[in-house]
Amino acid sequence: MATPAQWLAGARPRTLPAALSPVIAGAGVAAWADAFSWWRTLLCLVVSLALQIGCNYANDYSDGIRGTDDVRVGPLRLTGSRAARPGAVKAAAFACFALAGVAGLVLAAVTAWWLVLVGVLCVLAAWFYTGGKRPYGYAGLGEVMVFVFFGLVAVVGTVYVQTQDWRWGGLWGGVGVGALTTALLVANNLRDIxxxxxxxxxxxxxxLGDPASRRLYVALVLLAVVAVVGVAATTSWVALIGLLFLAVAAQGMRTVATARNTGPALIPALQQTGVADLAWALCVGVPLFFA
Known part of the structure; x- marks a missing residue:
């Protein structure tokens, strides 16, 4: 039986900034629009965190039973290391999805019922990343789906449940968060080539191979820079403070550029990219509360 510390490691806490960032950015845009709601933001945070942790456990389960994690370079995998029974890891994943579903239903009830369909698509995307007979993560589509669901859908959704309206700032926020969250996955997959x-x-x-993947990582960080300008152009100039995220992102780019091989040398890039993602959201979103 896995220990609590092993279950925590299996939840992959270093990836959790990817769940916090879209809610922070979306809440900032909603605040700029004079529509911020603390309890709706809190429910969005529950949905985002539960989906992220559920996705991590789902990947742990699916990769583990396929034998993909038999040889690991990164953090502990519960199923692959035999620290926990596969059924227990799968149950943990669906418990997280259920929690996200309950919070999502409350948001749909007070906003629009069609959001239930969005929630279902999010859960399906989380499960079939590595689950099912033809997981799209095994076909090179993981980055696309992460950009869409953990970037565009998460930020635009956070804005919409508060403003109940379309905001271009939310779209650009989704591009910025999505780019850095995707960069986090690129760094992870680069390590595991x-x-x-x-x-x-x-x-x-x-x-793509090693060199092209490193260039893709840099391109995604640069896209996040463009997104800061996009948010500022559609909300307030104070969002340009978000460019400060480059002070953190530069560390990740340096690691990705200088690591001589895949594997352990690239592990620091995961934490650096996750922090850069969170820094982007904080430096863009928080100033908008005071705009």
Whole structure:
């Protein structure tokens, strides 16, 4: 039986900034529009965190039973390391999805019922990333789906449940958060190219190869820079404070550029990118509360 510390490690806490960032950015845009609601923001945060942790456990389960995680470079995997029974890890994933569903239903009830469909799509995207007979993460589509669901959908959704209106600032916020969250996945998959290729997991990094994946990482960070300008142009100039995120993002770019090989040398890039993602959201979103 896995210990509480192992379950915490299996939840992959270093990825949780990817769940916090879209809610912070979306709440900032909603505040600029004079529509901020603390309890709706809190429910969005529950949905985002529960989906992120559920996705992590789902990936742990699906990769573990396929044998993809038999040889690990990164943090502990519960299923692959045999620290927990596969059924228990799967149950943890669906418990998280259920929690996200309950919070999402409350938001849909006070906003619009069609949001239930969005929630269902989010859960399906989380499960079939590595789950099912034809997981899209094994076909090189993981980065696309992360950009869409953990970027565009998460930020625009956070804005919409508060303003009940379309805001261009929300779209640009989704681009910025989505770009850095996708960069986090690129760094993770870049690290795992040798083991993923051996296991038949054809991620985008495996398909592109090492040099092109490193260039993609840099391009995503630059896209996040463009997104800061986009948010400022559609809300307030104070959002340009978000460019300060580059002070953190530069560390990740340096690690990705200088690490001589995939594997342990790239592990620091995961934390650096996650912090950069959170810094982007804080430096863009918080100033908008005072705009």
């Amino acid at each position: 040798p083991t993923d290729a051996l296991a038949g997991k054809n991620t985008l990094a495996v398909r």
